[in-house]
Amino acid sequence: MKSLLDLNDDCLLEIFKYLSLVEAFKVIDVRNARLTEIAHQRISTFKELNITIRDFPNFNAEQLRIIGANIYSLSMTCGYSIPTQNVLNIIQPLCEGAAATKQLRVFSLNYVYFNREYCQYISSAAAKLQKLNLNYCQLTDKLLADLLKSCNDLLELEILGNYTLNGEFLDKLHLPTLRVLKVELHAEWNYPMEKFKIKNPNVKLII
Known part of the structure; x- marks a missing residue:
């Protein structure tokens, strides 16, 4: 694996579940479409x-x-x-x-x-x-x-x-x-x- 993006979405979601709200929004700031989508999924779990x-x-x-x-x-x-x-x-x-x-x-x-x-x-x-x-x-x-x-x-x-x-x-x-x-x-x-x-x-x- 050369980068985080080599992981499939399920693996990324498993990793992202440890991110706080602040950290999830910082991922969105990276401006990568795939990471942004998964960060939004993480944010949606904060109820x-x-x-x-x-x-x-x-x-x-x-x-x-x-x-x-x-x-x-x-x-x-x-x-x-x-x-x-x-x-x-x-x-x-x-x-x-x-x-x-x-x-x-x-x-x-x-x-x-x-x-x-x-x-x-x-x-x-x-x-x-x-x-x-x-x-x-x-x-x-x-x-x-x-x-x-x-x-x-x-x-x-x-x-x-x-x-x-x-x-x-x-x-x-x-x-x-x-x-x-x-x-x-x-x-x-x-x-x-x-x-x-x-x-x-x-x-x-x-x-």
């Missing part, structure tokens, strides 16, 4: 992406779209000190990729100042979401209600630590598939949870 923003590799937008198109589960831990635009620069292409394939089933975003742009990008990829975690996102009832309109298959919603919510979003909530709601009551919360229980007997409420 879960768990991000801590401070430690996240510097992928470009196109790479993030490719990642987003393949993942089933996306978890992002940010931090209130991280500039909002820095987080959006990652979320937007990931959600664009996820929206194209509608494979995303689990989404978690924590410790951000949630705004209209977050709502827009996540909504675009939310059609098949089953689990949504927006703990500590400084949510408002209006933005959460707007986002949930796109979550037609949602089974579980977790919204702990959102002290800007008063519960009004529950009044217009229409999620027949919902089975679990995890929420933290606080001083600003004024929606009667007994009313929610009566209207939604199939939902397990965890307070």
